[in-house]
Structures are given as C-alpha cells and as structure tokens.
Amino acid sequence: MESSAKLTSVRLSPRKTRLVVDLVRGKVIQEALNTLRFLPQPSAKLVSKLLQSAVANAEQKGVSDVDALYVKTIYVDGGSVLKRFLPRAMGRASKIRKPTSHISVTLSDSK
Template identity: 50%
Template sequence: MQEVTAKLRFLRMGPRKVRLIVDMIRGKKVTRALDLLSVMPKRAARPVLKLLNSAVANAKHNYSLNVEDLKVAQVYVDGGPVLKRWMPKAHGRATPIRERTSHINLVLGVMEPKAEKSEALNPKSETNPKLKIKKTKK
C-alpha cells in the first residue's frame, strides 16, 4: 500500500486538545475528513485541516494519486517541547505556566479496491461441513 506523509511540528496547542479532533478523522476517507474538519467548531480543527490539505497536495503532486482513493491511514499527536512562563501573583509570588506544543503526524493510504465476493459456500457442500453432534445418554 502506498503511503503519503505530512507532519506539523511545534503547534502552539496542547496535544490533548488536538487529539480530540484527530480521533474523529482516523480511518476515514479523505473527502469525508475534509468535510468534517471544515465545519468543526474547535480551534484545533484548522491546523489539522491545513495539514490534511498539505498531505493531499503531496499525494497529487508527488505520486499522481486520486483524492477519491485516499483514506487517513494513521494520524497521531505527540507532545512537543513545553514553553515555561511565569504568572505574577500576590505578595511577590509567581506560579508557573506551561505552554504545551504538539507534533502531528498524518499518513494517507490508498484504499484497496473491494474484491468481488467469492461464491457463497453451499451449506450442504463438502467444502463447508457442518458439525453433527449426537447426544449420548449417561
């Protein structure tokens, strides 16, 4: 199976928030995933949509693949570096702020054409024997 990858690194958004969006498109057809992301109200949907469009462009340009044949084979979010900031508080104190970042990896795969169903097995044929259980008296 041919695969096309795209990566988005150092996204200034927490990985937990991005995973909510990514979990919704995993395993879906690309056209369906694009439709879902374009109407999703979450802030993380926009960078994921841009990444998916980039992966589709890679597939078209580099491999001459048709968009209708693509599906989201893998997509996962890893945590990136944490930016540490300080929030001043009362009485000279300060509390830490941890600004998390994310790395998103997206892999598109080409869907295999569905194979024709083989001839249905006849239940009475020898190729599909049924077990005959005899009851015995004890």
C-alpha cells in the same frame, strides 16, 4: 501508495488536539475534510490544512485517484513546553505552561 505530512511545534495542547484527530482517523479524505470544516475547535483548521498538504504530497508522488485516499494513521505527540511565570501577591509567582504539539498524518490509497 502512501504520502505523509507533519506539523511540528504547534501552539496547541496535545490533549485537546487528540480529540479532533480521533474524529478523522480511518476516514476517506473528503469525508475527513467535511468533518473538520464544521468543528469549532481551533485545532480543526490546522489539521484540515495538514490533510490538504498530505493530499498535495500524494499528487506530487503521482497518485492517480486522490479521492480514494484515506487517513491511514494520524497521531499527536507532545512537543516542548514553554514555561512562563505569572507574578502573584506577596512576591510569589505561579507557573504557566504553554504546551506544543507535533501532528503527523499518513494517507494511503488501499485498505
């Protein structure tokens, strides 16, 4: 049985978040959470909470063995980009792009 969870419009760069997500793809859920616990990146904490949410969704669906779950798919899509301007010298302005991410995860109990 599969369960999924999504996290949308997170104020993290998709490029930086993909580096964290690639480390847990295909791992057993407990191993993935242990890996994320010791990563220094800010996105690791959010991905960890997302995995815990997907596990809770699996429990709600009635999965008997939660420890047998593994990360079937996990991916990061780019969200909307917040555009800001920074005043510069001589009346000019520089663009500041603040990207957002959409993170999706699917857990499964059979490989």
